[in-house]
Amino acid sequence: MMATEAAGRKAVNEMSVEELVAKAIVPVKKEFMCPAPTRLTTDNQHHPPPTTTTTTSAPLIIDKKSKRQIKRERIQEKQSTRNLCPMVAKTGTVDSCSYNDKCRLSHDIQAFKAQKPADLEGNCPFDSDEAPCPYGLACRYLGTHRTDIVATGTPNEHKNSEVNGLKKDVQKLLWKNKMTFPKADTVLKDLGLMGPAKSKKTPEADDKEEGHTVSNDSLVTNENNxxxxxxxxxxxxxxxxxxxxxxxxxxxxxxxxxxxxxxxxxxxxxxxxxxxxxxxxxxxxxPRERKLIDFRDKLYLAPLTTVGNLPFRRVCKGLGADITCGEMAMCSNLLQGQAAEWALLRRHASEDLFGVQICGPFPDTVARAAELVERECTVDFIDINMGCPIDLVVNKGAGSALLAKPMRLKNLIRAVSSTVDTPITVKARTSYYEGRSRIDSVIADLWECGASAVTIHGRSRQQRYTKQPDWDYVYECTRKAPNTLQVIGNGDIFSFSDWKKHKSDCPQLSSCMIARGALVKPWIFTEIKEQRDWDISSGERLNILKDYVRFGLHHWGSDTKGVASIFGDPQNMLPIPQWDQIKISEMLLGKVPDGFTFSPKHKSNAFDKAENG
Incomplete structure (x- = not known):
């Protein structure tokens, strides 16, 4: 085995740059490569590897912590002087906290100031004549504050340009599992997708699965009074x-x-x-009276998981994007009232045509989440994710795994569209496995099930994000779809030329969704609207990053935690390569915190299993 691996490394080292690129291997010089760490397990801790190994890196010992230890460290971190109570920080007085000594956060103002990092250059984005900064002493621009004004509101009150926040009373009901979903439960009951109807099928339920839906709130009585x-x-x-x-x-x-x-x-x-x-x-x-959205020829920014955050969407909106969509939110987490998941639904006032993307494996879960979103949020459409390739999602039966279960896929769309009045769209891949369970086999039924539009990513789940997207197959699906169903293409649109080619090759396409092309150059929307290729200057690129930082401070806050989110938190990345991100972030926000490391949230392009390619 070791001889085979050594031979493989030797073969890679002897390849030319062109051969490495053709095999999707990044040609990096040896002097710029970090040695791979050696993991010590319980087997090789007592039996170290042979001395013939040329590894020069220090061994990496994995120290797993128990849940109790993690919880204890989290509580200790809250009580440390680095975490000053927001009420104390806001007013500058210890007596302002209503919890007094029972507060779990620090009230030591002097100790907090002693360890607080130096102020950043520039002015506070919140402090103005109308209202003071809600972060008070915790703000990283404290030196520019006016000392004669004391903040009285909460940080959320200063985010009046953002909506779709999670209300505390709603969150408590979700935590206690006391939230009711009358519309979703009625629809699920009528479709035979809830309760005993799941295990015991009836002829009536079979008819409903074939597309005969039952009205949502109609009064139905049999022998009951x-x-x-x-x-x-x-x-x-x-x-x-x-x-x-x-x-x-x-x-x-x-x-x-x-x-x-x-x-x-x-x-x-x-x-x-x-x-x-x-x-x-x-x-x-x-269906003829259904509320629709016209996606034709509009520039659609894809719901980019972990990177399509609100500040980045604001940047793209200012550069010409017409339609924006929030990051993928898991329905189970929304129904549990998780604040981090609800934050993905937030919408800025500049997003005039905005949708949210939800993901789940079963019709009941997704239908209830859709009803909750429609009830608590202001959105123009709800997108159902049926294309996510991540193992964490697929192993639960959600995302692209739904393509392998066409009946469940149809029932899920039918249940959601019958529950809410908000237009429903679908985002899917070509198939789960290459050449099997393809989307063209069900695309003719999507409109009847209740979808107003479908976005087709021209890759299978097995391909992940490698190889060229199959746009010919996207065109084929577009021609098979009914005229009432809008079809949007997706896959490797990096320039105005790419957009123009796909639209001319298949005029039936309503639009093309732009995903990683917007991460490479957010000004691609301006290129398409002005119908030209545009290579902006370094000064213009820096101005875009400054806008992103400014939007990020408004969204995440101007305290240490908010600034750290802009630095390069795996969930909130700047639209630039990660090896340049930290250096450019330090130019705009000062030095990164001690111990800062960058690691991606998930391996979207990983091939960790044989069936993944």
């Missing part, structure tokens, strides 16, 4: 009051409400000789 329905919370109080006025001596049950396919008026009329019930807007809209 209104009192039984009211006890089961299946009918609203207003309807119950009207039903009580009906002659109770009439033994006939109420009829089932008509669907909009039969009655286009949108009214449900129930008659039994003694009266009638009319309920407006109680049924799901017919």
């Amino acid at each position: 209104c009192g039984d329905l009211n006890a089961q919370n299946d009918c609203c109080p207003e309807v119950c009051e009207k039903v009580e006025d009906i002659n109770a001596d009439d033994p006939r049950p109420l009829k089932r409400g008509k669907s909009l396919n039969d009655d286009a008026s949108g009214l449900i009329t129930e008659t039994n000789g003694a009266g009638h019930i009319e309920t407006d807007k109680s049924l799901k809209l017919h």
